Amino acid sequence: MNFILSEAYSQYKNDILRILDNFKTDGVIVGHGNRNTVKFFNVDQLKFNFKSFKQHNFINRHVYKYYRKSKARRSYEYANLLLNKNFYTPTPIAYVEFYDFWGLTSSYYVSEQLDNCFPLTDALHNPEFTDRDTIFKSYASLIYNLHENGIEFIDNASGNFLIKKENETYNFYLVDLNRMNFHTDFPTDKRLRNFARLTDDTETMKIISAEYSKLSGVPVEYCLQKINEASEKMVRKRKIKKILKFYKYFLKK
Structure with missing residues (x-):
């Protein structure tokens, strides 16, 4: 042991x-x-x-x-x-x-054990969630700061961010930490591909792209294009995986 x-x-x-x-x-x-x-x-x-x-x-x-x-x-x-x-x-x-x-x-x-918090998933899946836009902008700021520190949080999915409202600020606590990459040179396209696991909802990605663009100086159209491309690729991979699992299940029978 x-x-x-x-x-x-x-x-x-x-x-x-x-x-x-x-x-x-x-x-x-x-x-x-x-x-x-x-x-x-x-x-x-x-x-x-x-x-x-x-x-x-x-x-x-x-x-x-x-x-x-x-x-x-x-x-x-x-x-x-x-x-x-x-x-x-x-x-x-x-x-x-x-x-x-x-x-x-x-x-x-x-x-x-973190109490009195909620996952980013709650805001992502509920259009009426309180301060939704503010939460998405705070998320984009967090990812930008991680990138600036050379940190690629590979499992960048909404369930891996727990949020606590503390002194009127939404603080994001990262969980499920075992997969990260660390870069001394972290190109823009690779940074933007890091959003692939979050969502394929266009309106949400517009908010995140606009905030990331403001912080990074990368044109917002370019941010949105690259994030959407990465998200679409991830969706295709998940569909293929489901199909393969489906066939594998019936081949066993």
């Missing part, structure tokens, strides 16, 4: 180990993820969020032991990196990895 714990939470080591022993039966499930299991647990007056990553296949188990950092470790390290650059993410507490002779058997990322 590899157990890395933030010094600020060192007194909770035994609590975390106890929770891991009872992870399958205890805790409150958060969301409905298909790949990973996320639960929160009460520890004293605190709430700890545990993300258990899906069991890897035989080859990847070996890869994640000897050649690549586990998703749990990357989540912990990237969370600290974001905080050091003054971005918001739930406070990282620990990551834990379990191994056998061959490779990684399971891994967990532990962070603060």
